[in-house]
Amino acid sequence: MPEALTPRAAEALLRPTSTGNTTLRAMLEHLHETGRGANIIGNDAATVTGITLDSRAVQPGDLYIAAPGARFHGSRFAADAAAAGAAAILTDLEGEAASSSLGLPVLLANDVREAIGELSALIYGTDEHCPELFGLTGTNGKTTTSYMIRSVLRALGRETGLVGTIEISAGQTPIPSILTTPEAPQLHGLMARMVELGVTSATMEVSSHSLSYRRVDGLRFAVSGFTNLTQDHLDLHGSMQEYFATKAALFDLERSDRAVITVDDDWGHAMADHATSEVWTLCTTGERDADWMVTNIVANSLGHDFELHGPDNLVLRATTGLPGDFNVSNAALAVLMVLASGVQIQELQEVLEAAEPLTVEVPGRMQIIAHSPAAIVDFAHNPDALARALSSVRSTVPGSKVIVVFGATGERDASKRPIMGAVAAKHADVVIVTDDDPHSEDPAPIREAVAEGARCEIAAHALQTEVHVIHPRAAAIAAAAAMAGENDTILVAGRGHEVFQEVMGVNLELDDRAELRRALVAHGFSPLASSEDSDLPLDEG
Numbered sequence: 287m288p289e290a291l292t293p294r295a296a297e298a299l300l301r302p303t304s305t306g307n308t309t310l311r312a313m314l315e316h317l318h319e320t321g322r323g324a325n326i327i328g329n330d331a332a333t334v335t336g337i338t339l340d341s342r343a344v345q346p347g348d349l350y351i352a353a354p355g356a357r358f359h360g361s362r363f364a365a366d367a368a369a370a371g372a373a374a375i376l377t378d379l380e381g382e383a384a385s386s387s388l389g390l391p392v393l394l395a396n397d398v399r400e401a402i403g404e405l406s407a408l409i410y411g412t413d414e415h416c417p418e419l420f421g422l423t424g425t426n427g428k429t430t431t432s433y434m435i436r437s438v439l440r441a442l443g444r445e446t447g448l449v450g451t452i453e454i455s456a457g458q459t460p461i462p463s464i465l466t467t468p469e470a471p472q473l474h475g476l477m478a479r480m481v482e483l484g485v486t487s488a489t490m491e492v493s494s495h496s497l498s499y500r501r502v503d504g505l506r507f508a509v510s511g512f513t514n515l516t517q518d519h520l521d522l523h524g525s526m527q528e529y530f531a532t533k534a535a536l537f538d539l540e541r542s543d544r545a546v547i548t549v550d551d552d553w554g555h556a557m558a559d560h561a562t563s564e565v566w567t568l569c570t571t572g573e574r575d576a577d578w579m580v581t582n583i584v585a586n587s588l589g590h591d592f593e594l595h596g597p598d599n600l601v602l603r604a605t606t607g608l609p610g611d612f613n614v615s616n617a618a619l620a621v622l623m624v625l626a627s628g629v630q631i632q633e634l635q636e637v638l639e640a641a642e643p644l645t646v647e648v649p650g651r652m653q654i655i656a657h658s659p660a661a662i663v664d665f666a667h668n669p670d671a672l673a674r675a676l677s678s679v680r681s682t683v684p685g686s687k688v689i690v691v692f693g694a695t696g697e698r699d700a701s702k703r704p705i706m707g708a709v710a711a712k713h714a715d716v717v718i719v720t721d722d723d724p725h726s727e728d729p730a731p732i733r734e735a736v737a738e739g740a741r742c743e744i745a746a747h748a749l750q751t752e753v754h755v756i757h758p759r760a761a762a763i764a765a766a767a768a769m770a771g772e773n774d775t776i777l778v779a780g781r782g783h784e785v786f787q788e789v790m791g792v793n794l795e796l797d798d799r800a801e802l803r804r805a806l807v808a809h810g811f812s813p814l815a816s817s818e819d820s821d822l823p824l825d826e827g
């Protein structure tokens with residue numbers, strides 16, 4: 287396993303190389319101007335050059351934010367922050383005593399979380415200079431759509447940045463991703479770094495956690511996009527209504543100039559009604575009225591060609607080579623978000639045709655490893671996503687079969703194990719049950735629960751599906767390649783871009799894309815070359 291960066295080293299990557307000095311007085315005035323209550327204990331002429339929520343990441347000259355957390359109040363770590371060179375502390379009444387005893391000036395705010403975004407913007411100057419931002423929210427499709435937007439923007443000649451689950455990139459500089467959406471101080475530092483690197487446009491996945499914890503405060507999105515809403519993260523939000531309301535905050539006029547909202551489901555409709563920014567609605571199923579409609583979807587190899595019809599008879603034609611009907615929705619959303627940012631439709635149409643930017647490799651998301659057999663690695667790790675992925679990859683060649691390799695995660699919702707088995711039995715011809723991330727749970731009963739779900743489905747509907755239970759995962763992938771003919775499809779689902787598998791508490795190196803490629807080569811097939819994956823035998827084909 288590569289050595290992880292220390293919090294201090296990781297945080298340093300999310301900052302500009304130089305910042306000006308900001309006085310506590312200026313911060314106080316800014317908070318008052320934006321309607322927030324605060325006062326200063328100590329020297330109000332003291333200055334800071336950076337801001338952080340983590341004492342372990344403090345750089346000399348920082349404002350350390352001692353905020354209440356789920357387990358501790360950050361003031362518990364104020365002395366560590368001071369020892370690391372913090373120049374001042376931002377805290378609340380609860381943190382006042384511990385913070386003011388250290389001899390550093392203290393900015394006391396009524397609500398610390400509410401102040402972080404605004405102050406980060408002031409310290410890093412992102413209130414004045416920031417790349418044009420494209421924000422994506424929704425349960426599924428955020429990562430894929432943001433890669434598509436970046437690809438279209440690059441084709442338009444823009445210098446781009448990206449913030450998301452898989453990676454952060456500022457121009458050509460890759461930065462390891464810690465959270466889907468980092469904390470506000472890191473986001474603002476990163477935006478300032480992007481400005482230094484000449485980045486003009488950036489895409490960002492905006493998780494519901496980030497909206498709840500106010501991580502995107504102080505940022506303004508030129509265009510925000512909504513993919514869909516299905517059940518997830520109810521541990522944080524409590525109910526679907528709350529989950530919806532949290533996501534809806536992105537589409538307020540004070541955060542986003544424009545919103546492109548997919549209205550294929552009722553949640554999308556409600557989102558469009560609720561939004562106060564300028565809304566363009568998008569329907570990708572033809573079943574509802576919307577400003578923009580996807581029509582004429584035609585299968586093209588593993589992907590699709592499609593058209594987008596909008597107001598005043600505007601039409602855009604596009605192609606995505608990514609498998610899966612849902613990738614037509616992602617691609618349509620990406621195109622419209624770029625259009626909504628003000629790009630001329632003719633210019634957009636030209637790059638869609640010349641560069642096919644929607645056929646972008648998204649690591650571990652319906653990622654094509656080979657065409658013959660069709661071999662795909664996907665991140666689907668719940669019943670709904672597995673059903674959607676499987677039902678969209680069947681070849682039209684008569685007699686061809688779909689082989690799926692997957693498992694269920696340990697220490698997570700055990701009720702989904704037999705359901706995923708049943709889904710696989712229903713949609714595939716050969717089901718190979720293996721391990722996902724068992725974590726510290728015994729993997730054998732997990733495999734058995736999944737396989738039993740598959741067997742019950744087969745018995746209930748007299749299906750002809752074959753079920754195999756094979757581990758470790760690399761052996762299961764090898765077995766799939768051994769069983770495949772050139773017209774068949776192999777889908778390896780559940781782990782996507784991940785490169786470590788935790789088995790009984792031990793992290794094992796495992797990259798589904800590399801294993802699948804190796805197995806295909808071993809059976810005489812020719813996988814596609816890729817530069818993104820770890821440890822790939824590129825030249826052995």
Ligand SMILES: CC(=O)N[C@H]1[C@@H](OP(=O)(O)OP(=O)(O)OC[C@H]2O[C@@H](n3ccc(=O)[nH]c3=O)[C@H](O)[C@@H]2O)O[C@H](CO)[C@@H](O)[C@@H]1O[C@H](C)C(=O)N[C@@H](C)C(=O)N[C@H](CCC(=O)O)C(=O)O
Nearest residue numbers: 339340341342355356357358360363465466467493495496
């Ligand atoms: C559940 C959750 O979101 N927790 C967040 C929360 O941590 P916490 O409340 O547990 O913090 P705590 O341990 O009580 O500590 C209190 C404070 O002391 C600070 N501290 C703590 C220890 C120390 O030595 N020094 C120090 O300064 C902490 O930074 C924190 O500010 O506050 C921290 C800093 O403010 C966050 O980094 C942390 O996110 C953690 C890392 C996390 O994993 N969050 C996940 C759930 C998340 O946000 N995920 C979403 C995507 C979800 C999805 O779509 O799947 C994301 O956007 O990534």
Ligand SMILES: Nc1ncnc2c1ncn2[C@@H]1O[C@H](COP(=O)(O)OP(=O)(O)OP(=O)(O)O)[C@@H](O)[C@H]1O
Nearest residue numbers: 425426427428429430451612615651664665666671
């Ligand atoms: N528009 C969509 N609708 C439904 N499912 C989708 C959609 N796009 C992708 N998927 C499925 O969801 C999986 C995750 O896709 P993606 O990473 O793009 O979404 P995400 O919102 O970023 O999710 P995560 O935060 O879990 O990474 C894919 O591997 C695919 O199986």
